[in-house]
Amino acid sequence: MIGAVLAPFTFGLSFFLLGMYAMRTGFQNLAGKRMADWLARFTRTPVHSFWVGLLSTFVLQSSSAVTVLTIGLTHAGMIGFAQTVGIILGTNVGTTVTTELIALRLESFAVPMLLVGVAMWLLPRRLPRCIGLVVAGFGLIFLGIDTMQVMAGPLQQSDTFRALFLESSHSIWLGLLTGTIFTALIHSSSATTAITMGLMSHHILSMETALAIVLGANIGTCFTAVIASFGTNAASRQVAWCHTLFNVAGALLFLPFLSQLALVSAFLTDSPSMQIAHSQTIFNVICSLAALPFTRQIAAFVRWMVPDKKRT
Template sequence: MWIAALAAVASLVVFLGGLRLMRSGLEAMAEGRLPALLHKLARTPTRGILTGAVVTALVQSSAAVTAVTVGLVAAASLSFRDALGIVLGANVGSTITPLILTLDLWRLAVPCLVVGLVLLALRRPRLHPPGMALLGFACIFIALQSLTRALHPLTTTQWFADNLAAAGRNPIWAMAVGCLASAVVQSSTATTVVTMALVENGAVPLVSGIAMVLGANVGTCFTSVIAAIGQPRAAGQVALAHVLLNAAGVLLFLPFIAPYSEWMTWLSPHPKQQIADAHSIFNIICTLAVWPAIGSFARLVERLLPEQSRT
């Protein structure tokens, strides 16, 4: 049991390291153009949503994109209302990695690992970022496969089974676990991937797995809240909007989580795919629901957290 637990922890560490490595490589390839790109393209809510989705899919971190957005608003380079579109789009873009990891990518992961190591070994500055990105991607996929195998023996232990069963009986508790895990590791993607492995092993029922993923969407707001501390009120409005969007979506979905889970089984027979689909569809529905009323939502946030009056 202890060997399996250590293997699971090691796999998770490699996954997080791979995610950070790939993100760093992609950001380095952009050469610091991310803030300028967000500022230039997010001129309307629709363009902001598309920009947030695409940039998050490329950078592989909705938390990073949201934090940069908070920084742009704090610097008065981007208005609060323009930033809302980016936040909505970032939620959609964060679903790409779990969807990709449901595919059989062994034929792609191994060449990426080899090419990434070769590019890093050449020690040429221009080749270093793509080498990091390729190596990070390979580590993510390999770590996910290792995590799935490492968790299987743990699910047969009584302690593990009892605790997961408790979460399985209470979707609200499962949601809280997902929220806390995402806040701690600062990655809803990592929480979603671990949940995919747990559901695939039968350790967690699908309903609770989906609840964990929904909770992870709330936990990832922690980054934007931290980024807004000590910043101008407009930056705080972006963070508040992020929290309200994700928390309200989760609360609205909670009463329908059982039929929603049944729908996922109809879409796919594979547990990993079911979790990835639930994550993607939830974020897409929430974004589309707010999109037409983004002006009204902005006014609500401005009322809840008004600009400080100057004396």
């Protein structure tokens, strides 16, 4: 039983994370060298910062990577903390693009995409090699999802697993905690969401539990940024904790309304995977757009919570 679950989970997660790395590397080679310049130059207003955070997260395929990059630029004095609030709000929306793509259920294209990507990577010119990495990365992601879904069958037969998630269905707090811890351990909210989609497609989880796990994943993704802020200046720590506080506050505010969020997503599509993707998008868009007009106030609050040493 353990082997039937652990083997597909381990291989599937490895394929998924390797695909994310390959795709991120391809995008970075295409535009990553300009990313720091974009973050430093085009963050003059909260709206500009928001779009920079959104586009950067789409290119780097990781909100944590953009937040860590932002922490580095803040520590170097290239941008001020107030400019980073809009970037953080944008990263939360940008990360939903990957989730929406994953929800399209393109597993049947996994091997062809992987083969095409490898073939392009073997070409001598730089541009097709970079594009090949991106295509192969997508192929590995879908291959990983397909592999992880193999574990759903044995899990359905497990009395222990059924009891655990039956308890989770009665306590969305347990789902929130599960999503937070698992994402903090594997450093990928997209992977957590993909696993949740796989379990939902086999009707192992309730929609409310699945959405609680996804909200927890949003909190868990802040763990990398908090670690990156250790040993940095106050402004960099403010960036990390702003990201954390915003995601925690958003998750806690939405937690009582998971049933309503599930109803809205069910109205948009019949597919459980698409419902999860749409719910995450709705959650992140609403939270980010609601907070965008108050970036100065948010920055002031975070400065009060994480003050400069000079002020203490």
